[in-house]
Amino acid sequence: MTSRRDFIRIVPLAGAALLASRTSFGADAPKLDPKDPQAVALGYVADATKADKAKFANYAAGHECANCHQFQGKAGDAFGPCLIFGGKQVSSHGWCSAWVKKA
Ligand code: SF4
Helix, strand or coil: CCCHHHHHHHHHHHHHHHHHHHCCCCCCCCECCCCCHHHHHCCCECCHHHCCCCCCCCCCCCCCHHHECCECCCCCCCEEEECCCCCCEEECCCECCCCCECC
16 A cells, blocks of 8 residues: 555656656757757857857867767767757767867
8 A cells, every 4th residue: 555655755756757758868869950949049050160150259179069068979979969958969070159178
């Protein structure tokens, strides 16, 4: 028999599990569209060399998603999840203005 206390403990866990199962954050997640409003706002491009250097002065040659702290893909992955664009994959050779050097 489930007590009220057990029920109160189980419900948040079940909710978190359901949320995790419905959140695409892996290799099956869709690729980020550079025309996505958040992508446009942050200047995301799938090819870092095409970054708008006039608009985003923080871009520097060599900066790309693969060496960004927010990139969650493995070394060598062509695409991977990004902490900024949840539920989408970004190109490892992409860039956006939220780039932070990987530690
Ligand atoms: S935050 Fe980093 S990994 Fe994410 S899109 Fe911008 S540069 Fe790429």
